[in-house]
Amino acid sequence: MLTIGLLGCGNIANIIVKNHVGVDIVALYDQMPERAEDLGRLCNARIFRDIDEFLSADFDIVVEAASVAAAQAHAAAVLEHGKDLVVMSVGAFAEKPFRDAVNDLARSLGRKIYIPSGAIFGLDNLKIGQVSGIHRLLLRTTKNPRSLNMECDERTLLFSGAANECIKHYPKNTNVSVALELAAGRTVDVELWADPAVDRNVHEIVIEGDFGDATITVRNLPSPDNPATSYLAALSIVTLLKNLDEPMRIGT
Ligand SMILES: NC(=O)c1ccc[n+]([C@@H]2O[C@H](COP(=O)([O-])OP(=O)(O)OC[C@H]3O[C@@H](n4cnc5c(N)ncnc54)[C@H](O)[C@@H]3O)[C@@H](O)[C@H]2O)c1
Structure with missing residues (x-):
């Protein structure tokens, strides 16, 4: 073993x-x-x-x-x-x-x-980006402000830009964006939202390429002991x- x-x-x-x-x-x-x-x-x-x-x-x-x-x-x-x-x-x-x-x-x-695939589905087939064109790759992540160690009263856009910039500001919350980038072999556009109305960590992934298009939405329950970590991860x-x-x- x-x-x-x-x-x-x-x-x-x-x-x-x-x-x-x-x-x-x-x-x-x-x-x-x-x-x-x-x-x-x-x-x-x-x-x-x-x-x-x-x-x-x-x-x-x-x-x-x-x-x-x-x-x-x-x-x-x-x-x-x-x-x-x-x-x-x-x-x-x-x-x-x-x-x-x-x-x-x-x-x-x-x-x-x-x-590991971490907190999302779809990382496996996204690797086709290494052999075939992917023209659009967007990750829209929404978390309760508690998971981000902050407070806000309404849905708020915290970050919009490249994955390698986002991870510098939110290293505990946006690992998924870098996983997508490594799998697809191209940059990922990331939006990070704080929303007091959500009680799950939500990742929406939009992919458009030579294969067609796909939209994946994962609504993760937080781990019991750490709201920043999705149980799926x-x-x-x-x-x-x-x-x-x-x-x-x-x-x-
Ligand atoms: N890839 C993904 O989708 C994904 C999803 C969730 C979490 N993560 C990442 O996984 C990691 C672990 O998550 P977690 O929920 O278990 O976090 P956690 O905070 O519960 O535990 C992390 C532990 O690592 C220890 N630690 C931190 N830095 C260390 C260092 N330099 N040397 C030795 N120990 C150190 C801490 O003391 C703590 O006990 C985090 O970086 C998190 O961002 C990735």
């Missing part, structure tokens, strides 16, 4: 620990040690207080569920320690030079980087881990 270490022991890591199948969780690290200790009570994993010791431990895959900054800081070291990497905070790869450098390093070391990484070792690949 594949063995994993969790980098980040917050909400998503808790859901992974409670639901994982097909992988063995053997190592935990969090910059807040008490979070790793709390999670350690739910599984038999070893708790590390030092990132180098964590990365040097004997397991196959680092699962990052921490932050954009953590993914950027540790991605190269993970690969250099001979481990594959699953990145939840995909916003880390918004800038092409960094993305290319990490990709090149993984290729040269024979390692893999996995990016956690389920997606659990599913990715479950399938990592399967010989049959489904979807593009």
Whole structure:
């Protein structure tokens, strides 16, 4: 069975620990040690207080569920320690030079980087953008202001522009925009709305290309313990881990 270490022991890591199948969780690290200790009570994993010791431990895959900054800081070291990497905070790869450098390093070391579908549907087939024209790609995300740690009385447009700009301002809320960009191989127009009338995290994706057109609307329930995180995102990484070792690949 594949063995994993969790980098980040917050909400998503808790859901992974409670639901994982097909992988063995053997190592935990969090910059807040008490979070790793709390999670350690739910599984038999070893708790590390030092990132180098964590990365040097004997397991196959680092699962990052921490932050954009953590993914950027540790991605190269993970690969250099001979481990594959699953990145939840995909916003880390918004800038092409960094993305290319990490990709090149993984290729040269024979390692893999996995990016879960996260809080949306449709990421799989959007990859056709790498071989066929996609002329329009829009992500309109609407969240309750609570999820964005702010207050407002009416529907308010917070951001309109490119994904790699949006993630700089909202690194905890717009990872999806960067995932779309990486899948499609083109830029994404992003609108981020705060709306006190919604109680779900809503992602509307509009795609127009040589294939025709598609509109996908996902109305996500927030995770019980963290309104910023859609439950679907956690389920997606659990599913990715479950399938990592399967010989049959489904979807593009
Ligand atoms: N791709 C997607 O669709 C998607 C969806 C939801 C969440 N996310 C991202 O996944 C990540 C985890 O989400 P969550 O809900 O579990 O967050 P969370 O805040 O509940 O937990 C994150 C944990 O990581 C730890 N952490 C942060 N920076 C760290 C660092 N540099 N080193 C070690 N530990 C660190 C924190 O102390 C915390 O315990 C976030 O970056 C979030 O934005 C992505």
